[in-house]
Amino acid sequence: MTAVGVRASRPDALAKVRGLASYAVDYAETGMLHARLLRSPVPAGRITRLDVSAARTMPGVHAVATAAEAPGHRNGLVLMDTPFFADDVVRYESEPIAMVIAESPQQANVAVDSITLEIEETKPVSNVEDAMAPGATLVHPDLEQYESIPGVAPWPRSGNAGGILTSDPGGVDEAFDAADLVVEDTYVVPRQYQAYLEPKSATASYDGHRWTIHVSHQFPHNIRTRVAQALGVEVSRIRVVGHHIGGGFGARLDLGLEQFAALGAAMIGRTVKLVNERVEDLISCMSRENATIRVRSGVTKDGRIVARDFECLMDGGAYAGDTPYLTSIALLMAGSVYRVEKARVVAKSVYTNTAPTGAFRGVSGTYICFAIERHMDQLANALGMDRREFRLRNLFRSGDAMLNGQVLDDADILREAFERVEEVAPWAETGKGRLRGVGVASVIWLTNPSAGSATLTLHEDGHLGVATAATENGSGAVAMGIRQIAAGEFDLAAEDVFVTMPDTDSQPYDAGSQGSRTTHVVGMAVHNAANKMKTRIFDLASNLLAALPDELELRGGNVCVRDDPAQSVPLATVAKTALGSGGPISATGTYSVPLPKWDPDAAEGLLFPVFPVQTYHVHLAEVEVDPFDGKVKVTRYVVAQEVGRMINPDGVYGQIQGGVAQGMGYALWEGLESKEGRYTRRTLESYGLPLAVDVPDIEMIILEHPHEAGPFGAKGVAEPPIVPVAAAIANAVADATGVEINRLPIDPEQLLAAIDGQGD
Amino acid sequence: MQLDLTVNGVARRLDVDSDETLLHTLRERLHLTGTKEGCDEGECGACTVLVDGRPIHSCIYPALAASGTDVQTVESLAAPDGTLSPLQRAFVEKAAVQCGFCTPGFLMTLTALLDQNSAPSRAEVEEAVAGNICRCTGYSTIRAAVQQAVGEVRS
Numbered sequence: 001m002t003a004v005g006v007r008a009s010r011p012d013a014l015a016k017v018r019g020l021a022s023y024a025v026d027y028a029e030t031g032m033l034h035a036r037l038l039r040s041p042v043p044a045g046r047i048t049r050l051d052v053s054a055a056r057t058m059p060g061v062h063a064v065a066t067a068a069e070a071p072g073h074r075n076g077l078v079l080m081d082t083p084f085f086a087d088d089v090v091r092y093e094s095e096p097i098a099m100v101i102a103e104s105p106q107q108a109n110v111a112v113d114s115i116t117l118e119i120e121e122t123k124p125v126s127n128v129e130d131a132m133a134p135g136a137t138l139v140h141p142d143l144e145q146y147e148s149i150p151g152v153a154p155w156p157r158s159g160n161a162g163g164i165l166t167s168d169p170g171g172v173d174e175a176f177d178a179a180d181l182v183v184e185d186t187y188v189v190p191r192q193y194q195a196y197l198e199p200k201s202a203t204a205s206y207d208g209h210r211w212t213i214h215v216s217h218q219f220p221h222n223i224r225t226r227v228a229q230a231l232g233v234e235v236s237r238i239r240v241v242g243h244h245i246g247g248g249f250g251a252r253l254d255l256g257l258e259q260f261a262a263l264g265a266a267m268i269g270r271t272v273k274l275v276n277e278r279v280e281d282l283i284s285c286m287s288r289e290n291a292t293i294r295v296r297s298g299v300t301k302d303g304r305i306v307a308r309d310f311e312c313l314m315d316g317g318a319y320a321g322d323t324p325y326l327t328s329i330a331l332l333m334a335g336s337v338y339r340v341e342k343a344r345v346v347a348k349s350v351y352t353n354t355a356p357t358g359a360f361r362g363v364s365g366t367y368i369c370f371a372i373e374r375h376m377d378q379l380a381n382a383l384g385m386d387r388r389e390f391r392l393r394n395l396f397r398s399g400d401a402m403l404n405g406q407v408l409d410d411a412d413i414l415r416e417a418f419e420r421v422e423e424v425a426p427w428a429e430t431g432k433g434r435l436r437g438v439g440v441a442s443v444i445w446l447t448n449p450s451a452g453s454a455t456l457t458l459h460e461d462g463h464l465g466v467a468t469a470a471t472e473n474g475s476g477a478v479a480m481g482i483r484q485i486a487a488g489e490f491d492l493a494a495e496d497v498f499v500t501m502p503d504t505d506s507q508p509y510d511a512g513s514q515g516s517r518t519t520h521v522v523g524m525a526v527h528n529a530a531n532k533m534k535t536r537i538f539d540l541a542s543n544l545l546a547a548l549p550d551e552l553e554l555r556g557g558n559v560c561v562r563d564d565p566a567q568s569v570p571l572a573t574v575a576k577t578a579l580g581s582g583g584p585i586s587a588t589g590t591y592s593v594p595l596p597k598w599d600p601d602a603a604e605g606l607l608f609p610v611f612p613v614q615t616y617h618v619h620l621a622e623v624e625v626d627p628f629d630g631k632v633k634v635t636r637y638v639v640a641q642e643v644g645r646m647i648n649p650d651g652v653y654g655q656i657q658g659g660v661a662q663g664m665g666y667a668l669w670e671g672l673e674s675k676e677g678r679y680t681r682r683t684l685e686s687y688g689l690p691l692a693v694d695v696p697d698i699e700m701i702i703l704e705h706p707h708e709a710g711p712f713g714a715k716g717v718a719e720p721p722i723v724p725v726a727a728a729i730a731n732a733v734a735d736a737t738g739v740e741i742n743r744l745p746i747d748p749e750q751l752l753a754a755i756d757g758q759g760d
Numbered sequence: 761m762q763l764d765l766t767v768n769g770v771a772r773r774l775d776v777d778s779d780e781t782l783l784h785t786l787r788e789r790l791h792l793t794g795t796k797e798g799c800d801e802g803e804c805g806a807c808t809v810l811v812d813g814r815p816i817h818s819c820i821y822p823a824l825a826a827s828g829t830d831v832q833t834v835e836s837l838a839a840p841d842g843t844l845s846p847l848q849r850a851f852v853e854k855a856a857v858q859c860g861f862c863t864p865g866f867l868m869t870l871t872a873l874l875d876q877n878s879a880p881s882r883a884e885v886e887e888a889v890a891g892n893i894c895r896c897t898g899y900s901t902i903r904a905a906v907q908q909a910v911g912e913v914r915s
Contacts, residue, residue, distance in 0.1 A: 009852050016860030017848040017867060019794015019834035026793040195895050197798040197806055197861040246796070246861030247895050278799040474859025474896050650855035654897060658858065661898030684893070685803040692899040693886040 003487030004712045007650050008494035010479035012244065012472060021244045024216035025201045025275055032203065033062055035264050035274040036108035037257075038098040039284065040090040042121050043677025044353040047088055047097070049118035055100055058114055060107035063267045066098045070263060074146065075230040077222075077254050078607070079162060081146045082319040082356075084230060084259065090119060091139055091318035092355050093678055094284035101264045101272055124353035124677035128292055128313040131160040131350045139318060139351035149229075155324060155605040162316055163324025163349040167331050167403060167603035175307035175342040179298025182307075183382050187295070187371040189726075189744045190671035191315075192288040194360050195689055198246020200285075201275040204261035208269075210237045211262045216245040218252040218471050219512025220502045230259040231266075238262075242502030248473045249662070250359030251285055253514055254321060282687065283679055286358030287672055289323060289349075290315045293371040297340070303385050303393045308343040310334040312371075314364060316349040317356035323349035328608035329364040333372065335403040336444050336611075337414065338394035343403055345603065353677045359514065361659065362723040365443065366666060367744070373441040373727035374742065377734060387731070388427045388440060392418060396444070405599025406610050413705060414442060417618035417640035420701045425620050425638050431732060435625040435755065436635075439731025440618065441724035447613035447716030448515025449593030452522040453508040456486065456529045457586040458537070460579070462557050462572030464490055469502040469510035470522040475718045476651035477518035484647050485523040485711045489530035490571070491554045508588065516716025519647060520613055521591055523711030529589030536585050540577055544569045593709075613707060613715050616642040619660075621728040625736050627755055630748030632668055632733055640701040644715030653700055655718040661695045663725020669694075671745050688745075765826050767792070768836035776823045783807045783818035785826075786833060794834040794864050798893075805892030808865035809833045815872045817891065834864035837871065846912040847871055850905035858896035866892050870906055879910055 015021040052064040063069075070084035086095045098115060102108035125131045125139055139160055140146070148154070156164040176182060203214040211231075217223055220240040228235040245252065257274045264272035276284070291314045298307035312330045316323035330347035334340070380390035395418070396411040421440070431438025454468040466486050472478035478499055487497045502510070511517065538549035541559035545552065545567055553562045560568040578585045593612045600609070622636035639656050646652045669688035672679045681687050706713020730741040739754045763774045767790060776785055786792045786809065795818060798806035802820035809818045810832040837845045844852070847870055857863050866889060873880055873888040880888070885906050894902060 007855075010855075010857070012860065013852045013855075013857040014844075016857050016863050017834075017844060017851050018838050018842075019792070019864050021860055022793070023796075023861065025797070195893075197796070197804055197859070197893065197895055199798070245859060246798075247859040249895070278801060476855075476858065650901075654855050654858060654901065657898035657900050658896045659898075662895070683801060683803065684799045685801065689893050689895065690898075691886075691893065692889050692902065693883075695898050695900070697900045697903075698898065 003484045003492065003494045005646055008480065008484055008648060010476055012479045023198050023246050024203065024214055024243045025198055027203050027214045027243055029205065029271040032271040032273050033101050033103060033268065034105040034108050035099050035101045035261060035272050036105065036112050037096045037260065038112045038115050038117065039094040039096055039280065040086060041093065042090065042119055043093040044124040045090050045119040045121040047086065047090065048120050049116060050097065051116035052098055054114045055111040058107065058111040060103035061100060061111045063101045063264065064098060065263055065267060069267065071230065071232045073232060075226065076149065076320060077322050078152060078324050079146050079148050079320045081140060091353055094280065094355060095318065096260065099260050099264060101268060125160065126352060126354065126674065126677045128315045128350045128352065131352050132313060136160055139353060152607065155607055160351045161348040162320040162351055163327045163605060165327035165331060165345065165347045165603055165605040167345040169342065172307055172309065172342045172344040176298040179306050180301045181382055182296065182298045183379050184296035185375050185378055185742060187293045187374060187742050189291055189367040189370065190673050191290045191357060192360055192666050192670050193282055193285055193672055193687060194249040194251035194287065195684065195687065196247030196249060196251060199276040199278060199281045200256040201273065202256065202258040202261040203271060203273040204258065204265040205271040206265040206269060210239060211265060212239045212241060213258050213262060214241050214243060215258060216243050216252065218245065218248040218473050218514060220469055220471065220504050221509050222253060222512060223255065223258050224504045226255045227259050227262050230255065231262060239505045242471055245471060245473045248513065249361045250514065253359050253512055254286060278684055279682055283682060284355055286321055286356050288360035289357035291367050293367060295371050295375045297375065297379055299379055299383060303383055303390050305338060305394055306341045308334065308340045310343060310345045312347040312368065314347065314349045315352055315354065315357060317352060317354045319356040320349060321356045321358040323357060325608045326364045328606050330368060331403050331603050331606060332611055333365060333368045337396055337442050338376065338391060339396060339400060345403065354674055361662065361719050365445065365723040366663065366726060369441060369443050369724050370727045370730060370744065373724065374730055377731050404602045404606065404609055406596050408614060410705060413616040413642050413703060417616055417642065417703060420640045421618050421620050421638050424699060424701065425636065431622045431735060435627055435736050436623065437732040437736030438620065438622050439728045439735055440620045441727035441731060442618045443720060443723045444611060445615050445617060445720035445723060446515060446611035447520045447593065447615065448517035449521065449595060449612040450511030450517060451590065451592040452510045452525050453588060453590040454522055454525040454529055455507065455586065455588040456526065456533055457584060458533065458571060458575045460572060460575045462570055462575060464492060464497045466497060466499040466526065467507050468499065468522055469504060469507040470518050471502055471513045473513045475513065475655055476648065477513060477718065480648040480651040481519035482522055482526060486526045488712060489527060492557055496557065508590065516719040519714050520711065520716050521593060523714055524591035524709060525589040527589065527711045528591060529587045532587035532589065533585055537574055540574050540581060541569055544573065544577065615715050615720060617720050617724055619724040619728040621732040623729060623732040623736055625733065625751055630752030630755065632746060634664060634696055634729060637696055638699045639721060640703060641721065642703040642705060643717050644707045645704050645713035646702060647712065647714050652702060652717050656700050656721040657698050659721025660698050660725050661690050663722040664695060664729065665690045666744060667726035667729040668745050761824060763823055763827055765828060766830045768833060778824065780823045781819055782821040782823045782826050785823040786818060792833050792835055796861055796864055798861065805865040805869065806862050808868040808892065810868055810872055813872060813875060815869045834867055837867060847874065847909040850908040854901050854905040854908055856897060856901040856905040862892060862894045866894065866902060874909065
């Protein structure tokens, strides 16, 4: 029996198709109150009057909280720059200013409307260019005084730059001088909203000393950390309980509404629930940051890339969030996949008067890949060289190093991926015909290495329970991955394993569903726990079977004598025996990925230094552009992805299909552009999410090079399928139309103008 | 105001507000939380239920408009013993469920489609779900699930 590498239906799907799965928005307690936030209607200004006295006396209102009722210190994921409520200054549209707690959501709404708020508006710092211009208004004049969280090495920041990464190995200018040809391009991308279908919510209660917070969250232990930080209490006074998650895609990694519900619960001593309305959710969400990227490369006539300047301005919004970390991604990608002999990299996360930005699947990688791969096409075209051939000439080989000094001993997988794509979609024959084109893009991506844990218990019926704070965000990483890895460790069927929901009181730390880490890291934790338990199981069984422990093995729910499998005892019997012989069979395993070596002198401000457990990806897009409306139709999409080992094919395919769909949205329709600090598209309808008719079936090629550590060789899968999509599609559209696509989303009007200009 | 209707086969008499949505009635008064609220603006389709067999976005549908109708929610699809409908089973088997928040809406929309059209084309399926957003799956597995359910119902 093996539960690994096979299709096994996921238990949460059974609950979900029947409407029985409870998400955080469905959670309720008797006597629960409802909160509503008053959010800033303007992007920048000074609060001149905030009068909540009328709201406090409205029917059903229990309390109103403002900065005066909240902790006075600042909080933050990396940099403590964020006030609990805006006090005198507002820095973005939708910044929380006050909270009403009432018997019903309707009463809370009415009371919020009765609050008198006067703001003296100031001109917002509305984009990264303005923010970095000399003499720009400072979003945080006190930036120098803000403290970073403990344990993070100091990093450069100044003016409106909350994080600055700089890498200059020397000799770059000389390398440019020696180049035969220099090409420079600038790329601009908008924000992307995660658009999870379950709006953010939090339900908190307080017992006089400790809080319990019910969430749909990708990273419950971070909520514990961040609520404790925001309230100024010890982490152990916060319990976070996880429910089914209605999509996250990175937007549920940092604080959302939890600190407000917790404050309200402590003020009143009753359970408080707070739920975002959709428009509120969209305009306040920590979306993927918009960015401006400038790439300049020097090449030789024979197509070597000898010099590169890479500059990236990332819009962190009004508070830094995780963006100081994200500047590191620029260094990790600017000289990867394709060899670059000398490269200089500068990346800044920039404060503006817009909603704070944050993690979205693939983080900054989506637009850095877009910039680099568009630039690769533009370089090839300038050289008069075939675009694929140019890539292959410069493609990383095993043993090549990224700009951080990290050596990739398996980078030849990239060539295998290109070849496998070629087998199904020959470059010379794909995307041919008028207004048809083909594009290719490639990326190296990481498996997030952060710590995880799992506690396994062998129950008296022989079933295995897995308790972990790892979260099932829908990807299947827990419902398929962890469950099947645990089953595989004990040679059980997947159906014999159940996994509990997250609870930070009873499960050790887990770093959340981010960076494709759950299957690999928590899978390793399961593996480590299983090893401890097997020792105990074999000791107990050896007494029952009159055999030595090392003569035993697990097989199909039994412990057998390896050389005489007829001699066996059911695991259920072993579990029952254990209760009278030392206690239940249970063990906790923990794991974090050992980091590969890197060069600490490679850059200044390198907070996220490596790509551990790296994976390799090649995407090919074939498109057709409509001559009448300029719309792009993706006619074919091929993905070759290295996964280490598939634990469940449905899980791998599902992540690729979903990631590509989100990448198509990013390339073609989605985007939160802002004007004077306000988003112009403010509803789900106007935002432009892909529908069923928009997304083709994806052709998927899975490469399996098992990881030596395990679990069963699995590496991260979920995040990277979104990363190269906009790049591949933009390259195909440029090929189809001759239009240089340097902005996202791709604009049909721009294509149409060019098509009309070409004549029919 | 008084509202009489049938929900999942049970006759209900309820006191509702005049401006209440059917979604609110189902979730808050009847505690049928399988029907989801994703956007409250009639865009995402997570709140889809059937009113006299026709799929509607219950978040923008006045509760009183359902007076005298037969309303079906996702909770009605499986048999009382838990046996899944062919479409539900296909969603599970074809891995058409990831986060699952859109799933009840898709199931109701597609249940109505299959009631009307036992062999929908791909274009007909895509048109039927034009008011349902899935952010997780990229829709391929949902299309595959419909195909499987069609095959089972016909065979």
